[in-house]
Amino acid sequence: MRITPGQTALAIVGLPAKAVAESRERVRNALHAVGLGMPYRHVTVNLAAADLPKEGSQFDLPIVLAMMVAMEAIAPDAVAGYAAIGELALDGSIRTVPGALPAAIGANAMGKGLICPAACGSEAAWAGEDVDILAAPHLLSLVNHFKGLQTLSRPKPNVDRDAAALPDLGDVKGQESAKRVLEVAAAGGAQSFDDRTAGCGEVHARGAAPLDPPLIVAGRNARGFHGAQPRG
């Protein structure tokens, strides 16, 4: 991010897709919402690496933060230890984006904390106890946090406990062979089965899901921590 003399404009380079290019308008409006105007100079935002296509709305927040640093609205060392993702609304509030958990893990691997939307905070918090996470609902609360006027507390990892009621095998009459196969499939793990039937498939299959042991017992045994981390 550089602010240079020249024609008043905000240019984003680094192969931005449509949603990234449109962040120009969101950034401008969000700045206005927190009482800052765009500088009357030429602003260039470079998304490195320049040859890698960028997609999605999550670049709004890092762009606006870089801009505020360049405008000396916040101190450079306040944000130096953080990576940021988030989409900006025109009124400066920070909207949710996908992928907060992998972003938090990635940021931690780089030795940084993560600034993310408030709605994604409890998701990102699963990355670990020691990961520094700032989950902000609004650009203003983030600025106030950096100025020490307000403190954003660390979000807590959260689990969705109110799952929908699942069908029960007790409701299935007869069909003993099908029930037996469901049990074997659940006990052996990822074995697959094919239920050749005339008009009685679905109930059985839905019965299969509650047979597996619950995913989360405690702590890190959550979905997403099993197996390899998806790349990309």
Added chain:
Amino acid sequence: MVHSLAGELMGGKLASERPFRAPHHSASMAALVGGGTRPRPGEVSLAHLGVLFLDELPEFQPGVLDALRQPLEAGETVIARANHRIAYTSRIQLVGAMNPCKCGNGAPGTSCKRGPRCAADYQARISGPLLDRIDLQIEVPALSAADLVLPAPTEGSAEVRARVTRARELQRERFTALGARSMRTNADCSGRILEEIATPDPEGVALLRQAADALHLSARGFHRTLRVARTLADLDGAEMVARMHVAEALSYRGETLRQASRAA
């Protein structure tokens, strides 16, 4: 993690239940295995560690179904495009359901106007290699009125779940004892360790050899039968895989089913 990438987590909460995904049979290749110009995980990855249920299996496009072969075998889906190369984890349990024949009349006791050709054509829409990866295949007869007037079964999911959990505990302890910590269930077990833990008693071996010849079991089919037999023994709490377990495992092989229907 996969759900995080797909933006499907509501309010930043992780799910505590295993996923259950049941896409409609019009699902495209990209919808099922993932992909698209902006790559996203498909149903098979969103069902990671849960159940992917494909109702009316033969109605799916054959190419789409065969795309499930890699995820079923490797537990991950590698999506390679000119601009991207992404591997999404997808260790799933595939559950399929189908009518035996397109007209829906193929159940025992009823007859189809087109005769056995109807059922044969319909079932041939699922490729052999895919069927080979399906461990447990059964024919479920239609419910009779006699079944419907029976009192409700006393055993519910909770009891079955307790047995399943016990069998899984046994497996985990066994793999830990063997030093194979990456394996959790018989399904994850590698071929070498499988032969170590699932070799049946002499009678079972004799039956297995005989069946492998008679049914022309592929190498994969052979190992998968062993795996199922090991699970059956775990459910019984048995140390050793017995002839009975091998016999039951063989009865779930599709080859047995198809030979019976050919004979009929």
